[in-house]
Amino acid sequence: MKYPVVVHKSEYGFDVHCPLLQGCHSQGDTMEEALENIKDAIRTYLEMVSEGKKG
Numbered sequence: 001m002k003y004p005v006v007v008h009k010s011e012y013g014f015d016v017h018c019p020l021l022q023g024c025h026s027q028g029d030t031m032e033e034a035l036e037n038i039k040d041a042i043r044t045y046l047e048m049v050s051e052g053k054k055g
Contacts, residue, residue: 005038021045
C-alpha cells in the first residue's frame with residue numbers, strides 16, 4: 001500500500017510527514033534522504049500498530 005507524504009524544505013533540510021498516520025514524521029538533509037527516512041518511519045509505525053492489535 002502507498003501512503004502520501006508531505007515534504008517541507010527548511011533551512012535545516014527537509015521535514016516530511018504522512019498525514020494519514022498521525023505522528024509519523026521524519027527528516028533528512030536531502031530530499032532523497034528524507035523520503036528514505038519516511039519510508040522507514042511508515043514501516044515502523046505500521047509494525048507498532050500491528051503489534052498493538054496482537055497484544
